[in-house]
Amino acid sequence: MQLHSFFNSSTSYRVRIALALKGLSYDYLPVNIRTGAHHEPQYVEHINPSAAVPALVDGDFRLGQSLAIVDYLxxxxxxxxxxxLDPHQRARVLELAYLVSxxxxxxxxxxxxxxxxxxxxxxxxxKDAWYRHWITEGMAGVERLLARDRQGxxxxxxxxxxxxxxxxxxxxxALRMNCDLSAYPRSLEIYRRALEHPAFEVAQPQRQPDYVG
Amino acid sequence: MQLHSFFNSSTSYRVRIALALKGLSYDYLPVNIRTGAHHEPQYVEHINPSAAVPALVDGDFRLGQSLAIVDYLxxxxxxxxxxxLDPHQRARVLELAYLVSxxxxxxxxxxxxxxxxxxxxxxxxxKDAWYRHWITEGMAGVERLLARDRQGxxxxxxxxxxxxxxxxxxxxxALRMNCDLSAYPRSLEIYRRALEHPAFEVAQPQRQPDYVG
Incomplete structure (x- = not known):
């Protein structure tokens, strides 16, 4: 399996976590979206017509869109x-995943x-105010969903x-962009737990071969 | 079943199509997002913590996020x-759905x-240039996916x-915003077919009880 990924892309990061949770090994193929490598004709034509990262190649099967990749995996x-698999449990998971995505x-x-x-x-x-505005609006929704439905x-x-x-x-x-997330304690607790989980740890941007500090 | 919806919301429109394709009847509850009704405390607390449309209420079960609702249905x-259900067919459907969504x-x-x-x-x-920019970028991707994978x-x-x-x-x-979509013939062909399909027809904004022309 091959993953076309950029270290700092959140969507690539999601798939790296999923692959690590499942214990699947893969070749990491860097695509530098800062320099537009995802728009190169070779990439768009042969790897990902969406012209984006991540893209998974599993044998002959090529797939873009991070959430489609996790569903496929x-x-x-x-x-x-x-x-x-349970329809109601599944709905809760997807609802929060889509709120973020x-x-x-x-x-x-x-x-x-x-x-x-x-x-x-x-x-x-x-630009900073724009970024914070959507983070604040979105994280408030995430925290409300967790307050209502969180389990475990x-x-x-x-x-x-x-x-x-x-x-x-x-x-x-959001933390990299210096947002104050203290109003979202449930979300932060989950984030801190993830920092100590091996699959989340190995998927972090700074652990990728194309990382630039 | 109840659907909290706004006539002109694309995400509500998706769910209305899905409900019509499945032949499910429901009560239509209008939420005027132009006047901020989706932010009212009663709605956020009791219907949809995401503070958005659509939201489905099925018995005691409340669910936001259009794609989570279609998955649940x-x-x-x-x-x-x-x-x-087939993993590869499913991946193609989700890939295009996520490119749009x-x-x-x-x-x-x-x-x-x-x-x-x-x-x-x-x-x-x-604002117009912004809108067209993302439509052009996205529709080009949609059309490339259809060129590669379309069936039927x-x-x-x-x-x-x-x-x-x-x-x-x-x-x-996009058509309502006067975008020229002639470069995307596969997408337009599907759109024209949908205009003649009863489930797509009944789900249109102008067919909803809260429609304002």
């Missing part, structure tokens, strides 16, 4: 399951922040799920 | 299935366009799937 390499991350990723700066001429302060040590149970695979990179990103 | 009301829609939704205007002072022309009359097969439930509202939205 769960189908083909089901132990441990990251998306529960659809409502929070897309608005604050590299290409959007660059557009704000390069095309709209946003100042560093305006992780988001939803005593084992990590897709919800944790999404939440932890998002929190790492 | 597929588990509990499986006919017809909108997310295939994670890469395209979140950057162009109401709250983001409002922030651009109200906080960053973007002009109408700058719809995105992936002879019956609509979650991919179609996501793509059709996104195209309707």
């Amino acid at each position: 769960d189908a083909v390499y089901p132990e441990p399951r990251l998306i529960p 659809c409502d929070m991350h897309p608005v604050n990723n590299l290409r959007v922040l660059r557009y704000l700066q390069d095309v709209l001429g946003a100042s560093p302060e305006q 040590d992780w988001c939803f149970g005593d084992q990590p799920t897709l919800a944790d695979c999404c939440l932890v990179p998002q929190i790492a990103n | 597929d588990a509990v009301y499986p006919e017809p299935r909108l997310i295939p 994670c890469d395209m829609h979140p950057v162009n939704n109401l709250r983001v366009l409002r922030y651009l205007q109200d906080v960053l002072g973007a002009s109408p022309e700058q 009359d719809w995105c992936f097969g002879d019956q609509p799937t979650l991919a179609d439930c996501c793509l059709v509202p996104q195209i309707a939205n």
Whole structure:
């Protein structure tokens, strides 16, 4: 198996956690999205038509979109399951995963922040305020979902799920951008637990071969 | 079953299509996101902690996030299935659904366009250019995925799937914003087919009780 990944991409980070939780080994193929490597014709045509990271190659099968990759891994390499089979448990996990992946991350990723700066001429302060605004709105929702539905040590149970695979990179990103997350104690507790878990540890940006400090 | 929905919300529209494809009846509860009804304490506390539409209430079970709702409906009301069971077929459907739902829609939704205007002072022309930029980038990816993997009359097969439930509202939205989509013939063909399908027809914004022209 091969993973096309960028060390600092939250979406790549999610998949690295999932692969590590399942104990799957893979070749790490760096794609530098800062220099636009994900737009190179060879990559778009042969690896990922979405022109993004991550992309998984499993034999002849090529797949983009981090959440589709985790779902695929769960189908083909089901132990441990990251998306529960029970419809109600599963719904809770997906609800939180989508809150992070659809409502929070897309608005604050590299290409959007660059557009704000390069095309709209946003100042560093305006970019920071933008970033914090969506983090605050999203994390408030995450914390409310956890307050209502959390079970066990992780988001939803005593084992990590897709919800944790999404939440932890998002929190790492927010902390790197110096956001104050003290209003979200449940989320922070899960994040601190993840820091001590081997699968989350090995998936961190600074542990990847393409890491630049 | 009850659906908290806003007529013009693409994410509500996805779920309305899914409910119609499954032939499920429900009470339509309008949530006016233009006036901030999704932030009212009663709604956030008792219906949807994500403070967004849509939200499904099925007996005692309350669920937000459109894609989590479709997954739940597929588990509990499986006919017809909108997310295939076969791991590879399923991956293709989810990949396109996420390209629309994670890469395209979140950057162009109401709250983001409002922030651009109200906080960053973007002009109408700058807002339009922003909208078109992400549509162009996303639709190019959608069209490449369809060129590589499309099967049958719809995105992936002879019956609509979650991919179609996501793509059709996104195209309707782009056309409403006067985007030129002629470079994406596969996507447009699917959209035109959807216009003639009863489940897609009944789910359209202009068919909802809260529609305002």
